[in-house]
Amino acid sequence: MSADSLLEQYNSWLLGASSAGSLALCTDHWIIDLVRQRILEEPDLHNSLQNDAFLLIGCGLQDRADLLLALQQLACAFQALEQAALHLYLFPWRREFHTITTYSGYYVHTLEAALPQDAIFRALRRLNYEPEEGSTSLKIQVLPAPQALATAALGFLAAQMECNILSDLVSCSGSTLVNGADLIQERRSWRGEDACMERLQKLVLEPRVVPTSVDHVVGASNGDALYQPQFGDYSHEPFDQHINVSCRMVTDHRGEERCHTQVPHVDVVMHDCVFVEHSLEHCCAACNMFHSSLCSVMKVCRDKGHRVTQMTSSEKIQAVMEEQRKKYQLHRCLQPGQLPHYRCTNCRQLHYIKCKEVEHCRSQGHSASMIMLEKDQRLWLQRSSMDLTLLCRNKPESHIG
Structure with a gap:
C-alpha cells in the first residue's frame, strides 16, 4: 500500500470524525495497525509522508542514555503534534489553535521534554507555525489547506508508531549497548521487526571501532546531522575504564576479573x-x-x-x-x-x-x-x-x- 492509499484510508476516518465534531485523536485500531504495519515493512514510507520522522527521533535520542524513556517522550510529543493538526483541520475558525506559547505546560512538558527547540520548530512548520520575535510563541499567519493538515496528522501518527516500533526493538532485542544512532540506522536498513531485532542483537556482539574524528557523524538522507557517537558509547562502564575504545579487564563485585567482550561458550x-x-x-x-x-x-x-x-x-x-x-x-x-x-x-x-x-x-x-x-x-x-x-x-x- 502506497502513501496515497494510506492517506485515503486516514481521510475516510477524518470525514467521520469531522461529522461527529470529535476532538479526539485517531483511535481506530484498524487504521493504527495499518499504519504500523506499513511503516514496519517499509521505513521509507516516512519520506513519502514528509514527516521527518527519523531526523526528529534522532534529535530526540541524541545524548540520551535511557532510550526507552526518550522514545516514550517522543511518542507523546508526536501524539500532541497530531492533535494540533487535527484541531486545525476540524476547527479552523478557532483562533486559540492558531497560537502556541513556548511557556505553556503543553509545550514545556510534552514537546521540550522530548525534542530540542530547533526540532520542535521544524515539526510545527508543517502546520505553518512560525516563531514570533523572542520565541515566546509560535503563530500561524496562513492556515494550511485541509489536505495538507490531514497529511501532516497522518505523518505525526506514523512517527508515533515508529517510536513504538523502536521501543519494542530496544525492549525485546536486549540491545542496551546500542545508541540512538545505531538503532535508527539499523531500523532504516532492515525490513520487518524480526530482521531488525536480529541485526541489533548481532550489533551488540560485534567488535567495532568507534570513530573519534569530530567530523564523523551519522546523518539523515538529507545530510542533517543526527548524532555523533561518543568515545565509550558501547559499554556501561565509566569513561575512564576504556583505552583505545577497548574495555579494560575490570573487577566485578565478587573480585573476579572479566572482560566485557567475553561471551558464553556455545555448549553451555x-x-x-x-x-x-x-x-x-x-x-x-x-x-x-x-x-x-x-x-x-x-x-x-x-x-x-x-x-x-x-x-x-x-x-x-x-x-x-x-x-x-x-x-x-x-x-x-x-x-x-x-x-x-x-x-x-x-x-x-x-x-x-x-x-x-x-x-x-x-x-x-x-x-x-x-x-x-x-x-x-x-x-x-x-x-x-x-x-x-x-x-x-x-x-x-x-x-x-
Whole structure:
C-alpha cells in the first residue's frame, strides 16, 4: 500500500470524525495497525509522508542514555503534534489553535521534554507555525489547506508508531549497548521487526571501532546531522575504564576479573529454572549451565566451589541466540491443548503420542526419546512457545548465600 492509499484510508476516518465534531485523536485500531504495519515493512514510507520522522527521533535520542524513556517522550510529543493538526483541520475558525506559547505546560512538558527547540520548530512548520520575535510563541499567519493538515496528522501518527516500533526493538532485542544512532540506522536498513531485532542483537556482539574524528557523524538522507557517537558509547562502564575504545579487564563485585567482550561458550545449556522463572542471570562454569536468579541449584554449585558469575547483557543475548537456534518446534501431530510425549533431538521437534513420524525418526537413527513426566511435558511445550528475547531483560538480582 502506497502513501496515497494510506492517506485515503486516514481521510475516510477524518470525514467521520469531522461529522461527529470529535476532538479526539485517531483511535481506530484498524487504521493504527495499518499504519504500523506499513511503516514496519517499509521505513521509507516516512519520506513519502514528509514527516521527518527519523531526523526528529534522532534529535530526540541524541545524548540520551535511557532510550526507552526518550522514545516514550517522543511518542507523546508526536501524539500532541497530531492533535494540533487535527484541531486545525476540524476547527479552523478557532483562533486559540492558531497560537502556541513556548511557556505553556503543553509545550514545556510534552514537546521540550522530548525534542530540542530547533526540532520542535521544524515539526510545527508543517502546520505553518512560525516563531514570533523572542520565541515566546509560535503563530500561524496562513492556515494550511485541509489536505495538507490531514497529511501532516497522518505523518505525526506514523512517527508515533515508529517510536513504538523502536521501543519494542530496544525492549525485546536486549540491545542496551546500542545508541540512538545505531538503532535508527539499523531500523532504516532492515525490513520487518524480526530482521531488525536480529541485526541489533548481532550489533551488540560485534567488535567495532568507534570513530573519534569530530567530523564523523551519522546523518539523515538529507545530510542533517543526527548524532555523533561518543568515545565509550558501547559499554556501561565509566569513561575512564576504556583505552583505545577497548574495555579494560575490570573487577566485578565478587573480585573476579572479566572482560566485557567475553561471551558464553556455545555448549553451555540452560537449566530448567530459566524457562520456569523467565529469568536468565547466572552461569556456572563448572556445570556449563545457565541459571535463573532464584535457582536453588546455584547454592549447591557455590558450596562445591564452582565459579558462578552474573551474566552481562552481551552474554545473555548470545545465549538466547544460541538457544533460539536449537529451539524445538511443535510437529503438526500436536493439536492445541495437547502435551508432547516425544522429542527428537536431531529434528528438534516435539511429537504427540503414537505419532508415526517418531518411528520414522528412529529408523533414520535419530535420538527420539519419550518425555515421561507431565511436568516435563509442560516445560518442553513452554520452551517451544516462549519468546526467548524476554530472557534478555534485566531482573532484580537475588543474592543466594
